[in-house]
Amino acid sequence: MGLATYDELKAAVADWLDREDLAGRTGDFITLAEARLNRLMGFSGLTVRVALEAGPGEAGLAAPDDLRDVLSLVRPDGTAQGVRVEPGRLVLDPPPEAGTPLVLIYRARPRLSEARPVNAVLAEHPDLYLFGALAEAAPFLRDGEMLAVFAARFDAALTEARMREARIAGPAALRLEPAALLEGRRA
Numbered sequence: 299m300g301l302a303t304y305d306e307l308k309a310a311v312a313d314w315l316d317r318e319d320l321a322g323r324t325g326d327f328i329t330l331a332e333a334r335l336n337r338l339m340g341f342s343g344l345t346v347r348v349a350l351e352a353g354p355g356e357a358g359l360a361a362p363d364d365l366r367d368v369l370s371l372v373r374p375d376g377t378a379q380g381v382r383v384e385p386g387r388l389v390l391d392p393p394p395e396a397g398t399p400l401v402l403i404y405r406a407r408p409r410l411s412e413a414r415p416v417n418a419v420l421a422e423h424p425d426l427y428l429f430g431a432l433a434e435a436a437p438f439l440r441d442g443e444m445l446a447v448f449a450a451r452f453d454a455a456l457t458e459a460r461m462r463e464a465r466i467a468g469p470a471a472l473r474l475e476p477a478a479l480l481e482g483r484r485a
Contacts, residue, residue, distance in 0.1 A: 301424035304415040331430025357393040367405040
């Protein structure tokens with residue numbers, strides 16, 4: 299069984315639970331796991347750039363529906379635009395005097411659904427979703443042993459995912475080789 303899409307994840311959760319009567323609740327367990335993931339992670343694969351347009355004197359813009367954290371908001375000349383996040387909107391401080399394009403760089407919330415069946419977290423770390431959903435199912439089932447097992451698996455997967463992200467986000471080692479070595483590799 300695959301774990302590449304929301305439907306495959308729901309089927310896997312139901313399969314691991316081995317309870318046909320819970321098939322309708324697997325989406326809830328996934329949503330709860332996703333809420334936990336949103337509180338615990340900041341994966342680089344969830345960084346998004348979008349172009350926005352602010353009209354003259356316009357102080358408020360609609361926020362993207364998956365906005366988690368604003369990383370930056372910049373004007374075309376590269377200067378930062380002050381911004382405050384309110385529910386559902388971005389408040390510009392100060393509002394632009396003239397219409398201006400902006401680039402918003404933000405960290406997105408991973409949200410799976412029928413309409414959005416894949417995301418970067420599921421693609422790179424399906425075990426986070428699976429073990430997170432199973433850990434969320436355990437209290438519903440009043441199964442402490444199951445909770446301990448799947449919470450530990452989730453924590454291990456989260457630690458490994460954070461280690462991978464730290465390697466990706468960290469500075470890369472640059473090794474320069476003499477031209478002769480490079481010529482030998484091309485042959």
